[in-house]
Amino acid sequence: MKKVNVYVTLRESVLDPQGVAVKGGLDHLGFTGIESVRIGKMIELQVTDETTEAMVQEMCEKLLVNTVIENYEIEMGVLA
Numbered sequence: 001m002k003k004v005n006v007y008v009t010l011r012e013s014v015l016d017p018q019g020v021a022v023k024g025g026l027d028h029l030g031f032t033g034i035e036s037v038r039i040g041k042m043i044e045l046q047v048t049d050e051t052t053e054a055m056v057q058e059m060c061e062k063l064l065v066n067t068v069i070e071n072y073e074i075e076m077g078v079l080a
Helices: 017-028 053-064
Strands: 002-010 040-047 070-078
Touching (some): 002 053
Antiparallel strands (some): 002 040, 002 070
């Protein structure tokens, strides 16, 4: 059994209104030095040992990620 993490973020060219709102909240709370905030998501999969990174990439391209506006990174690991 393997654990796969897929990290999904908006492309740099796409406005991130949630990140803008969080930055505004942090500014309001008095936190300084924050230039920008980008919000993303992490998808965790438990897969069989036979699952390859290419298979996970296909999952991302077909369902998990909107590749028009999002980038993604795959991290393959082993369950402890």
